[in-house]
Amino acid sequence: MRSLLARGRSIATAGMLLAAALGLLAATQPWGSATLLDGRVLAATGQELAGGVTVMALACAVLALLLPIAGRAWRYVLGALAALLGTALVAHVQGARAGVANALEARIAEATGLAGTAQGAEVAAVGATAWPDAGLAAGAVAVAAAAWVLASSHRWPERAPRAARYERTGSGLAWDAMDDGEDPTR
Numbered sequence: 001m002r003s004l005l006a007r008g009r010s011i012a013t014a015g016m017l018l019a020a021a022l023g024l025l026a027a028t029q030p031w032g033s034a035t036l037l038d039g040r041v042l043a044a045t046g047q048e049l050a051g052g053v054t055v056m057a058l059a060c061a062v063l064a065l066l067l068p069i070a071g072r073a074w075r076y077v078l079g080a081l082a083a084l085l086g087t088a089l090v091a092h093v094q095g096a097r098a099g100v101a102n103a104l105e106a107r108i109a110e111a112t113g114l115a116g117t118a119q120g121a122e123v124a125a126v127g128a129t130a131w132p133d134a135g136l137a138a139g140a141v142a143v144a145a146a147a148w149v150l151a152s153s154h155r156w157p158e159r160a161p162r163a164a165r166y167e168r169t170g171s172g173l174a175w176d177a178m179d180d181g182e183d184p185t186r
Contacts, residue, residue, distance in 0.1 A: 008148065008152040008153065008155060008156050009067065009068055009156050011145075011148060012067050012145050012148050012149045012152075012153075013064050013067050013068055014064075015141055015142075015144060015145030015148060016060050016061070016063050016064035016067065016082060016142065016145045017060075017061065017064045018141050018145075019057070019060045019086065019089075019138045019139070019141040019142035019145060020057045020058065020060035020061035020064060020138075021057075021138075022057075022134050022135070022137050022138035022141060023053055023054070023056060023057025023060060023089060023134075023135060023138035023139075024054065024057045024058075025131075025134055026046050026053060026057075026093070026131050026132065026134035026135035026138060027045075027046040027047050027050065027053040027054045027057065027135070028045065028046065028047060029045065029046060029129065029131040029134075030043035030044065030045050030046075030129055030131065031044055031045065031046050031049055031096075031097070031100050031128065031129055031131050031132050032044045032100040032101070032103070032104050032126070032127065032128045032129065033104075033126075033127055033129070034104045034107065034108055034123055034125070034126045034127075035123070035124045035125045035126075036108070036111065036112065036122055036123060036124060037122055037123070037124050040111060042104065042107040042108060042111055043107075044100055044103040044104055044107065046096075046131055046132070046135060048103065049096040049097075049099055049100060049103055050092055050093055050095075050096030050097075050135065052088075052092050053089065053092060053093060053096075053135055053138075056085055056088060056089045056092065057089075057138060059085055060082070060085060060086075060089075060138070060142050063078055063081065063082050063085070066078055067149065072153065072154065072156075072158070075149060075153035075156070076149075076150065076153065078149065079146050079147075079149035079150040079153065080146070080150070081146075082142055082143075082145060082146035082149060083142075083143055083146035083147070083150070085142055085146075086138075086139045086140065086141070086142030086143035086144075086145075086146060087139065087143060088139075089135065089138055089139035089142060090136055090139035090140065090143075091139075093132055093135035093136050093138075093139065094136065096132070097132040100128055100132075104126060105119065108122065108123060
C-alpha cells in the first residue's frame with residue numbers, strides 16, 4: 001500500500017489520461033449504423049450525437065497535465081473538478097445514447113426520402129455499437145482517478161522549490177557545479 005501511495009501522482013495522471021483517451025476514441029467512432037438495401041451504410045458518430053464528449057475528454061487531458069505540478073490545496077480543487085467532469089461525462093453519454101435511433105431515422109429519411117414506417121422497406125439492418133460504453137468507461141475512470149486524487153494527494157511528496165533544484169549541496173552555488181563539469185539541473 002505504501003508503494004502505491006508513493007506513486008499516487010503517477011497513478012492519478014495515468015487515470016486521467018486514460019479517461020481522456022477513451023473519451024476521444026468514443027467521440028470519433030460510430031455509435032450506430034443502418035445498412036440500406038442498396039448497400040449504403042449510414043452511421044451516427046459520437047461527435048454528432050454527443051459533441052460535449054470531445055470537450056470533456058480534452059478537459060481530462062488538461063487535468064492530467066496539471067495534477068503533477070499542482071500544490072496540495074490545488075490538488076483537492078482539481079480532484080473535485082475531475083469528479084464533476086467524470087460525472088458530467090457519464091450523464092452526457094447516457095443521454096446521447098438514447099438518441100442513436102432517432103439520429104439513424106433522420107439519416108435514413110435523408111438518404112431515402114422516406115419517413116416513418118415506410119423506412120422499414122429500405123433498411124436491411126440497423127445496429128448499435130459498443131462505443132457509447134467506452135464513453136461511459138471514460139467517465140467512470142475519471143471519477144475513479146478523482147477519488148484517488150482526493151484520497152491520496154495529501155501523501156504525495158512535495159515538490160522542491162525551484163531555487164533548490166539548482167543548488168549544490170557543497171557550496172550551494174550552481175556556478176561551482178558547472179565549473180566542476182557537473183550538470184546543476186539534475
